[in-house]
Amino acid sequence: MSRRLVNDPRRPGDDPGLWTEAEEDIGRFSGRPALFLDRDGVVNEDTGYPSRPEHIRILGEIIEPIRRANAAGWPVVVVTNQSGVAQGLLSWDDFAAITAHIDAGLAAQGARLDLVLACAYYGNGRPPLDIDGHPMRKPNPGMLLEAGRLTGLDFKRSLMVGDRESDFQAAIGAGVPHLFSPAPDCIGLHLALTIEPVHPLAEAAGLIA
Numbered sequence: 001m002s003r004r005l006v007n008d009p010r011r012p013g014d015d016p017g018l019w020t021e022a023e024e025d026i027g028r029f030s031g032r033p034a035l036f037l038d039r040d041g042v043v044n045e046d047t048g049y050p051s052r053p054e055h056i057r058i059l060g061e062i063i064e065p066i067r068r069a070n071a072a073g074w075p076v077v078v079v080t081n082q083s084g085v086a087q088g089l090l091s092w093d094d095f096a097a098i099t100a101h102i103d104a105g106l107a108a109q110g111a112r113l114d115l116v117l118a119c120a121y122y123g124n125g126r127p128p129l130d131i132d133g134h135p136m137r138k139p140n141p142g143m144l145l146e147a148g149r150l151t152g153l154d155f156k157r158s159l160m161v162g163d164r165e166s167d168f169q170a171a172i173g174a175g176v177p178h179l180f181s182p183a184p185d186c187i188g189l190h191l192a193l194t195i196e197p198v199h200p201l202a203e204a205a206g207l208i209a
């Protein structure tokens, strides 16, 4: 299964701050719940603005939930803030190389990402990416809503895995009720408007069927 760029920020006329890469037949996920994943600190170790594939180490705990979602016919959707692009710390080509590296690492373990969204907008970035509080940047729900627009997925049965409060705020903003984290300091966190707290990542796979 291969993905193609729906929005290429390097292409004239496309949104310069948003990377959107989707599996060819993404429409087959219509009506399905999604497994939403933050990237750094969830899919790979958070090393702080990784810009090269060799900076990436995939975290073992995320493999099983991804494989479960793949098998259950849920889209696996990465939603990642990439302010490093706006700050000139990495290019979109660097981002693409890292994504390819993550894809290969996951494939070796029988796991697949269906949709990848990245937002570079950042208030202290370089023009034209220097937009503060952009709707696509977490904690805003724009990337999740865009995933919903592309797939017709069911937010109410979807899961979010994050390691920052902003990941969960974005999820809540999109109507995703089930929140999970590999980060001990996030577990049990209650956010405004939620009944459910953030649960340990180890419990996520049990909800995916």
Ligand SMILES: [Mg+2]
Binding pocket: 038, 039, 040, 041, 042, 046, 162, 163, 164
């Ligand atoms: Mg993170």
